[in-house]
Amino acid sequence: MKGKVLVIGLGLIGGSIALAIKKEHPHAAIIGYDINEQQAKLAKSLKVVDDYSDNYIHVAKNADLIVISVPVMQATEVLKRLSSITFERSQVLITDVGSTKKKITELAATLFPHGNVNFIGGHPMAGSHKSGVIAAKSHLFENAFYVLTPSKVEENQKEMALLKMWLGGTKANFVTMTADEHDMAAGVISHFPHIVAAGLVHQAEEKQQLNPFVTRLAAGGFRDITRIASSNPTMWKDILLHNKETLIQLLNQWMEQMETVKQKLSENNEEYLYYYFHKAKQFRDDLPVKAKGAIPSFYDLYVDVPDYPGIISEITSYLAKENISITNIRIMETREEIYGVLRLSFQSEADRQAAEDCLKKYTMYETYIV
Ligand SMILES: NC(=O)C1=CN([C@@H]2O[C@H](COP(=O)(O)OP(=O)(O)OC[C@H]3O[C@@H](n4cnc5c(N)ncnc54)[C@H](O)[C@@H]3O)[C@@H](O)[C@H]2O)C=CC1
Numbered sequence: 001m002k003g004k005v006l007v008i009g010l011g012l013i014g015g016s017i018a019l020a021i022k023k024e025h026p027h028a029a030i031i032g033y034d035i036n037e038q039q040a041k042l043a044k045s046l047k048v049v050d051d052y053s054d055n056y057i058h059v060a061k062n063a064d065l066i067v068i069s070v071p072v073m074q075a076t077e078v079l080k081r082l083s084s085i086t087f088e089r090s091q092v093l094i095t096d097v098g099s100t101k102k103k104i105t106e107l108a109a110t111l112f113p114h115g116n117v118n119f120i121g122g123h124p125m126a127g128s129h130k131s132g133v134i135a136a137k138s139h140l141f142e143n144a145f146y147v148l149t150p151s152k153v154e155e156n157q158k159e160m161a162l163l164k165m166w167l168g169g170t171k172a173n174f175v176t177m178t179a180d181e182h183d184m185a186a187g188v189i190s191h192f193p194h195i196v197a198a199g200l201v202h203q204a205e206e207k208q209q210l211n212p213f214v215t216r217l218a219a220g221g222f223r224d225i226t227r228i229a230s231s232n233p234t235m236w237k238d239i240l241l242h243n244k245e246t247l248i249q250l251l252n253q254w255m256e257q258m259e260t261v262k263q264k265l266s267e268n269n270e271e272y273l274y275y276y277f278h279k280a281k282q283f284r285d286d287l288p289v290k291a292k293g294a295i296p297s298f299y300d301l302y303v304d305v306p307d308y309p310g311i312i313s314e315i316t317s318y319l320a321k322e323n324i325s326i327t328n329i330r331i332m333e334t335r336e337e338i339y340g341v342l343r344l345s346f347q348s349e350a351d352r353q354a355a356e357d358c359l360k361k362y363t364m365y366e367t368y369i370v
């Protein structure tokens with residue numbers, strides 16, 4: 001499609017959306033704006049946008065599509081500023097990428113009640129703990145769920161189809177729900193786990209002051225299950241404040257659950273404790289494995305290698321020969337529950353598979369997927 005696209009906020013998500021739009025619609029003009037001019041300049045030099053502007057109001061006036069990809073607290077401010085514009089196009093589509101939907105969608109419904117401007121809330125449910133345009137990629141949302149929260153589903157059919165066309169290059173799975181449904185689901189599977197992960201890390205930090213072994217032993221599983229505690233603190237502070245009601249409800253239920261566990265443990269109630277883990281295992285084992293969820297899966301490959309100096313460069317040189325990119329590489333410090341000692345992380349299942357084939361071709365080392 002031809003047309004003018006304005007992306008406000010050129011970070012990880014805005015940059016990835018801009019790249020995905022350009023890939024599918026090479027004739028569209030993509031103009032970016034970022035409050036941090038360095039990010040905007042970097043976005044242009046990385047060819048993430050065709051150009052950038054220091055005045056988004058000016059660009060918005062004759063844009064066909066506007067993507068708001070700033071932290072959720074800022075998104076409401078941007079929406080208010082956009083609502084003061086007299087748009088020149090007969091149809092303007094505005095969307096956002098915020099991790100919360102209720103506050104943004106409700107505000108947009110009051111700011112753009114009808115007319116030539118339509119707002120459809122969006123949340124591409126994939127990402128990373130990294131930020132900034134430097135981490136942007138056109139395939140970030142491939143196979144991920146992309147939630148759309150139109151305020152009036154029936155009335156917005158035409159605009160929804162248009163938006164999906166613009167965003168087709170993301171290769172995401174679009175799903176529609178109400179903003180309330182979204183905030184509850186995202187609260188349970190994404191926002192609340194970030195609170196718990198941070199809580200586990202705080203607990204380890206406190207205990208480490210009494211026992212320095214805590215940090216060393218945390219190298220394996222603990223580090224993995226708390227990975228999301230390394231996310232951007234400003235972004236998560238904003239998400240919590242925007243989804244406050246849901247999260248307070250979830251915190252209350254969580255505390256009740258922990259109270260029960262504490263009670264049953266103090267009573268040595270073996271049966272309860274067994275079923276507590278058994279039921280959790282059953283539900284978790286049935287979760288879909290192939291689809292990309294909000295918290296990205298690990299595409300890890302374990303390689304059983306001897307622990308000697310130079311092993312990392314040996315392995316990476318084979319992967320480089322076959323043009324396979326790795327996102328992380330680590331010598332595991334504990335062999336508990338894993339088979340190999342070297343852990344390689346990849347962006348996708350395809351990369352992991354290619355790496356497995358490559359290491360089979362060049363080495364005798366055993367590889368495992370845990
Ligand atoms: N990081 C992730 O994994 C995901 C994030 N999101 C949502 O995407 C949005 C953006 O997040 P990221 O791209 O990860 O953050 P980021 O930190 O990489 O990028 C945000 C960009 O917005 C700019 N910005 C901040 N306030 C602005 C304003 N008032 N006007 C213009 N630019 C402004 C910042 O300078 C920065 O370059 C957030 O609302 C977040 O909730 C959604 C899905 C996944």
Ligand SMILES: O=C(O)C(=O)Cc1ccc(O)cc1
Pocket residue numbers: 098099124125126127128129190228231294295296
């Ligand atoms: O890896 C992480 O930290 C994530 O949890 C990615 C993420 C962050 C925010 C979202 O709204 C959706 C996905």
